Amino acid sequence: MKMKRVLAGLLITALAGTMLVGCGTKEKEVFKIGVNQFVTHAALDASYEGFVDALKEAGYIDGENIKIDFQNAQGDQPTANTIATKLVNGNNDLILAIATPSAQAVANATKDIPILITAVTDPAGSGLVESNEDPKGNVSGTSDLTPVKQQIELITKLVPDAKKIAVLYSSSESNSVIQAELAMYAATELGLEAEAATVANSNDIQQVVQSLVGKVDAIYAPTDNTIASGMPTVAMIANQNNLPVICGEEGMVDAGGLATYGINYYKLGYLTGQQAVKIIKGEATTDQMPIEYLADEEYELKINNEVAEQIGIEIPEELVSK
Known part of the structure; x- marks a missing residue:
């Protein structure tokens, strides 16, 4: 009888040990x-x-x-x-x-x-x-949210003779509509005439940009997803016609835009x-x-020097030093 109790105790201990090992090795919830x-x-x-x-x-x-x-x-x-x-x-x-x-x-x-x-x-x-x-x-x-006014100010520094600009964006993106309104207001404050140049989708980009040639002195393109993904098309037409494009973010500059001051x-x-x-x-x-937002000191100036040379833009010393 005593032996049975000992064996039973050993069995319980062994099972408990097995359960503990199982718990210890169980994969942590992902x-x-x-x-x-x-x-x-x-x-x-x-x-x-x-x-x-x-x-x-x-x-x-x-x-x-x-x-x-x-x-x-x-x-x-x-x-x-x-x-x-x-x-x-x-x-x-x-x-x-x-x-x-x-x-x-x-x-x-x-x-x-x-x-x-x-x-x-x-x-x-x-x-x-x-x-x-x-x-x-x-x-x-x-x-x-980018420093839209400072981006519009870039136009006045890089294209000092500019009088009229176009704000190029997708009318279907609420984020772009907000930025376009800020850009129009900033342009007015800086003495620039601004017109909206909207696209419904990426298929409209080529025709809309082509329509701006000879009518405006520069294009402002905010952080618009449609325009950003179609930036090679925007740049192809604008740069061929010496039409500067100031962008909302640096990826758009890498894709052929002239400059940005952004996040x-x-x-x-x-x-x-x-x-x-x-x-x-x-x-x-x-x-x-x-x-949350990035701090103001984390805004970065980026200029595409290759594009500047191609379209005949001279970079002011104040921007070169930055």
């Missing part, structure tokens, strides 16, 4: 992040890269303790809507939306899953949060990644997380 990027272009790609790097530096590695489901709508709003639904149904713990159209798609798809947005000009103005200072919902993130999208994405880390750790929630 935090799932869905990503809805509206289109492929340098600024949005850099935002995503910065986001992932911020997670990595905090110890969150895709395929290890987090799983990232990256989706790209390739500039198509219905596709962005479909992706949003897919990410919501995929039981993601957090969704990152890159650019305003994708942010609106995801925000319409769920009021429960935390959403972080980036590369969105005015989240409140686009109906994504109650206010940028106090979102009060499941959406927060970072804004890419670094990698840093913006990195800032969004830091917000994600706080959410993963349970240190913050979107409803109490204000929309």
Whole structure:
């Protein structure tokens, strides 16, 4: 009898040890992040890269303790809507939306899953949060509001004889409409005449830019996703006709624009990644997380010297020194 009790005790101990080993080796729960990027272009790609790097530096590695489901709508709003639904149904713990159209798609798809947005000009103005200072919902993130007035001022410095400019943007993107209004106001303040040059989609770009040749002295293109992805077409026509294009961000300058004074999208994405880390750790929630911006000192001047030489623009010494 005593022997049976000893054997039973040993069996229980062995089973308990097995259970403990099982618990100790059980794979840690993986935090799932869905990503809805509206289109492929340098600024949005850099935002995503910065986001992932911020997670990595905090110890969150895709395929290890987090799983990232990256989706790209390739500039198509219905596709962005479909992706949003897919990410919501995929039981993601957090969704990152890159650019305003994708942010609106995801925000319409769920009021429960935390959403972080980036590369969105005015989240409140686009109906994504109650206010940028106090979102009060499941959406927060970072804004890419650029120093529009300083960008328009670049035109007066690089093209001092300019009298009339065109503001080139997509009328279907609320973020671009907001920037266009700011640009028109800034142009008036600086003594420039400004006209709107809108496109409905990328197919309109060539015809609209061609129509500006000989009618305006420069083009201003804000951080518009349609124009950014179609920048090679804009540059091809504008540069052939010595028509300077001042851009909203540096990726557009790399694609053939003349210059910009704007934000670094990698840093913006990195800032969004830091917000994600706080959410993963349970240190913050979107409803109490204000929309964040890069500091003014992080704005960067970029000039495409090759384009300047091609179209006969002399860079002022005050800009060369920067």
